[in-house]
Amino acid sequence: MDKFEAGAGQDSLLKIRVELVDSKPEIWRLIELRSSLALDQVHQALQVAFGWEDAHLHRFVTSDPFTPLRPVDGEFPEVRQWLPVQECEEPGDKPEEDCSLERLLTLGSGGAFYEYDFGDSWLHRIELVSRRPADEGSPPALLIDGARRGPLEDSGGLPGYEEIMDALADPSHPDHAEHSAWAADITGSDAPFDPAFLDIAAVNRALAEQF
Known part of the structure; x- marks a missing residue:
């Protein structure tokens, strides 16, 4: 039986693993979402889960958008992507x-894949882990586990973020003071930036407010 056939026609809770592609150490989330959530709602849940600020464009696709397409019968297949309705062109x-x-x-x-910020291109891989029937008290979105906080907005994709983290970790780095001030401005805190920190309880409080 296909794993989507069980529970077809009724709302289920889908446990999905979402990882930031090519992040090392890996940045990931294990989150439970209602199967009926529209993708604009899934977008909001992922924004909260990774600490993004919804400041850029995004899209959902069913396959890696950066893998070269192969022609089928001499023609390249149409690439389907899901965007906010006002961005569909x-x-x-x-x-x-x-x-x-x-x-x-x-x-x-x-x-599936979720790309946020087409400039920095934060690509998230979404994989179904399991499903279970939803009950009346089940929240629409719940973070179960994860590792590391999401990168800072506008940090230049993974290469740029890694450079910033190297500078923040080394007080003798020539860019340490500049990047420390920038991180404090972005986060609104003068506390040292800890890329390994993830407050699951705080994320779930934010998800509860969102949904």
């Missing part, structure tokens, strides 16, 4: 408001 663009998490994962055979 190309023939393959679909409104994220009209697609559920269940549907996305079905189309992606249990996996």
